Amino acid sequence: MDTLTAFDLATVPLREVNSALHAPGLTGDVMIANPAGAHNVAVGVDAPIRVTIDGHVGYYAAGMNQQAEITINGNAGTGVAENMMSGTVWVRGNASQSAGATAHGGLLVIEGNAAARCGISMKGVDIVVGGDIGHMGAFMAQAGRLVVRGNAGEALGDSIYEARLYVRGEVASLGADCVAKPMRAEHLAELADLLRAAGFDDDPTEYTRYGSARNLYHFHVDNASSY
Amino acid sequence: MCGIVGLHLRNPGLYPRLGELLSGMLCEMGDRGSDSAGVAVYGDPTLSPPGHGCVSVLEVEPAAETIGNALGTDVAVARYDNTYLLSADVDSQTLLHAVRTVHPDALIAGFGADMAVLKGVGHPRVLTESWGLAKAEGWQGVGHTRMATESAVDPAGCHPYAVGPEQCMVHNGSFANHATIRRELRRTGVRFDSENDTEVGARFIAQQLAAGRDVESALKELCAVFDGFYTLLVSNRDSFAVVRDAIACKPAVIAETDDWVAMASEYRALAGLPGVSTAKIWEPEPEVVYAWTR
Numbered sequence A: 001m002d003t004l005t006a007f008d009l010a011t012v013p014l015r016e017v018n019s020a021l022h023a024p025g026l027t028g029d030v031m032i033a034n035p036a037g038a039h040n041v042a043v044g045v046d047a048p049i050r051v052t053i054d055g056h057v058g059y060y061a062a063g064m065n066q067q068a069e070i071t072i073n074g075n076a077g078t079g080v081a082e083n084m085m086s087g088t089v090w091v092r093g094n095a096s097q098s099a100g101a102t103a104h105g106g107l108l109v110i111e112g113n114a115a116a117r118c119g120i121s122m123k124g125v126d127i128v129v130g131g132d133i134g135h136m137g138a139f140m141a142q143a144g145r146l147v148v149r150g151n152a153g154e155a156l157g158d159s160i161y162e163a164r165l166y167v168r169g170e171v172a173s174l175g176a177d178c179v180a181k182p183m184r185a186e187h188l189a190e191l192a193d194l195l196r197a198a199g200f201d202d203d204p205t206e207y208t209r210y211g212s213a214r215n216l217y218h219f220h221v222d223n224a225s226s227y
Numbered sequence B: 001m002c003g004i005v006g007l008h009l010r011n012p013g014l015y016p017r018l019g020e021l022l023s024g025m026l027c028e029m030g031d032r033g034s035d036s037a038g039v040a041v042y043g044d045p046t047l048s049p050p051g052h053g054c055v056s057v058l059e060v061e062p063a064a065e066t067i068g069n070a071l072g073t074d075v076a077v078a079r080y081d082n083t084y085l086l087s088a089d090v091d092s093q094t095l096l097h098a099v100r101t102v103h104p105d106a107l108i109a110g111f112g113a114d115m116a117v118l119k120g121v122g123h124p125r126v127l128t129e130s131w132g133l134a135k136a137e138g139w140q141g142v143g144h145t146r147m148a149t150e151s152a153v154d155p156a157g158c159h160p161y162a163v164g165p166e167q168c169m170v171h172n173g174s175f176a177n178h179a180t181i182r183r184e185l186r187r188t189g190v191r192f193d194s195e196n197d198t199e200v201g202a203r204f205i206a207q208q209l210a211a212g213r214d215v216e217s218a219l220k221e222l223c224a225v226f227d228g229f230y231t232l233l234v235s236n237r238d239s240f241a242v243v244r245d246a247i248a249c250k251p252a253v254i255a256e257t258d259d260w261v262a263m264a265s266e267y268r269a270l271a272g273l274p275g276v277s278t279a280k281i282w283e284p285e286p287e288v289v290y291a292w293t294r
Helices: A014-021 A185-197 A221-226 B012-032 B064-071 B092-102 B124-131 B178-187 B197-210 B215-225
Strands: A004-008 A029-033 A050-054 A069-072 A088-091 A107-110 A123-129 A143-148 A164-167 A178-181 A208-212 B003-009 B036-042 B053-058 B075-080 B083-088 B107-113 B115-121 B140-146 B168-175 B228-235 B239-244 B253-256 B260-264 B280-282 B290-293
Touching: A004 A014, A123 A185, A143 A185, A164 A185, B003 B012, B003 B168, B003 B228, B003 B239, B012 B036, B012 B124, B012 B140, B012 B260, B036 B124, B053 B092, B053 B115, B064 B075, B064 B083, B064 B092, B083 B092, B083 B115, B092 B107, B115 B124, B140 B168, B140 B228, B168 B197, B178 B197, B197 B215, B197 B228, B215 B228, B215 B239, B239 B260
Parallel strands: A004 A029, A029 A050, A050 A069, A069 A088, A088 A107, A107 A123, A123 A143, A143 A164
Antiparallel strands: A164 A208, A178 A208, B003 B140, B003 B260, B036 B115, B036 B140, B053 B083, B053 B107, B075 B083, B107 B115, B168 B228, B228 B239, B239 B290, B253 B260, B253 B280
8 A cells, every 4th residue: 555545435344444454564645535424434543654534424533543644524523533642633623522532642633623521531642622622621631732722611621630731712610620820931832832733823822721730649538529 | 322313404395305314314323222213204294194183102003983983083093013193183182182082001102283203112224114214204303213221122112202292302311310300290290101211301391391481491491400411302393402411421413504404413324414515513512402493
């Protein structure tokens, strides 16, 4: 697979397409047409290839990605790029709930809005959302960076361990143990890098950083109601 | 899981395709649970003759002549798999009363003008075929394919729940406090057909609407009273409304064009609709009521 390989999901079974994407030694470009909201499109890729999915996808698209640059020309359902390890997943439209869930690495860009639980339990991934995110963003986030160019819904960063959250707009409310923190020079620099990687040139000083107050790391009886 | 679908047509040119489009949407959601399925079709002149009261009955074969004698007018009965559709030149509540008098144990699947409810145990692909749903026409349809969690797999547990005139509700999720609310509703004289959680929600909405509330405020009240997970699609003869609980873990996608408004548990159920590539597509926000009327 050196040059362009094209699959049409209207005629080729999804399992056949995913199997082809798991062949050893892949390089080049892959086009996938007519996903029609199918689940599990381009999951488990582990090759330095470029995959373009032309249309809306269902659940877990580009899940477990390693190395590949996967672009979705449409909206994504629940759990896009869940458990990504490396590479890039780029959603041109909106994403449903749990985008980037538990992802360890790589970059997830959502040009539109992301729904609830964006970055839930993120473990090192970078996520840049062009619009708003829903409630419980970065719930139990452990590592990585989440950038939101719009507003964040309720309970942002609830029970957050580590991970740095940058929000430009309004935050409806903060979750347990999530607090606003000062933007130091290194934060402005890393935010500028993340925005640039996602193709945006916002002024980083317009953003607020949020992170863990680290009060819930160890059990303390005074915090019993927050666990 | 469960899958829910709904299609509210704006362009009369599409009315002849309602059944075909609704069948496609519902069968696509069969992967989300397929122990039972049901639909409500608004505006098919064969299923629900215009100007007539209509009642959908399950489990008992209705005695058309006896019911007709009780009413003093002819009653037509048509069988669609295990659902009997009754119609007569009286209003639907009068027909319903006569059916209940003659058949106290009949399971009423729905009643109203211009609305037919078809439901049963089985895979949506098998059921929609046995109903000939693809041939149905009309201005609005809703559907449900079930993976039972809160009550038995039997006809009484199938959705839709159409418990008020022309009203219909389908639900993906589970209500946690349905037993408490059922007891409270029973105390006010509300009759129940099943132990199903969704029936409680439907009867709650019907009571709210009967008390003069509009669908939007009735659904807001449901959000305040009911605990649990839900995406609900509530239809009436001329309206179509969607609401999700505050946690919003049960999926929902809405798409809208000049020709139609459609809702489904997942986008793939909408992928075959005409003009979907240019539709406005979004996910409903938690506890926001989205409603359309014609």
